[in-house]
């Protein structure tokens with residue numbers, strides 16, 4: 001990956017970009033997201049607009065090439081914030097994009113008043129577990145309802161870039 005890049009929050013008007021990136025990541029890593037290209041390719045514009053209304057962050061090169069994405073699910077009062085749909089394009093892995101996306105989610109979580117951020121990861125995805133661990137998340141032993149899936153948690157002040 002060469003050239004300047006940055007992270008921005010998508011707006012509802014970016015729903016087609018969000019759709020393209022989401023479908024690309026479902027094809028790239030089908031086992032990581034509890035969903036599938038086949039399921040989501042048929043979603044309507046209304047659904048994509050609603051989804052893009054969540055805090056969806058996109059890392060992109062200055063020329064508009066998408067590098068990665070992450071979404072922060074807004075916490076209900078009294079609950080943790082949750083990072084979902086985290087993906088870094090293969091050509092951009094190991095470059096700090098993952099850190100920047102998680103930090104953007106952390107900052108949004110703080111703005112939403114959350115003190116804890118959680119996420120779910122497949123335990124047979126050691127690269128993801130290592131990445132989140134470096135950023136300050138710990139496996140808390142709680143399994144989700146998907147076999148092989150575990151929860152990781154961090155306080156917002158404990159999340160920091162590790163590279």
Ligand SMILES: CC(C)(COP(=O)(O)OP(=O)(O)OC[C@H]1O[C@@H](n2cnc3c(N)ncnc32)[C@H](O)[C@@H]1OP(=O)(O)O)[C@@H](O)C(=O)NCCC(=O)NCCS
Pocket residue numbers: 029032033086087088089092093094095096097098099120121122125126127128130131134163
């Ligand atoms: C998971 C993902 C977002 C992480 O982003 P990334 O840019 O690859 O992550 P980083 O390179 O910053 O960190 C990966 C870490 O895993 C380590 N690693 C790489 N391959 C590994 C392996 N096979 N086993 C253990 N650790 C591994 C790296 O050394 C690095 O750790 P370090 O910084 O302590 O050296 C990205 O790989 C991705 O999008 N993967 C496909 C989709 C996916 O799995 N999404 C996550 C869903 S929860």
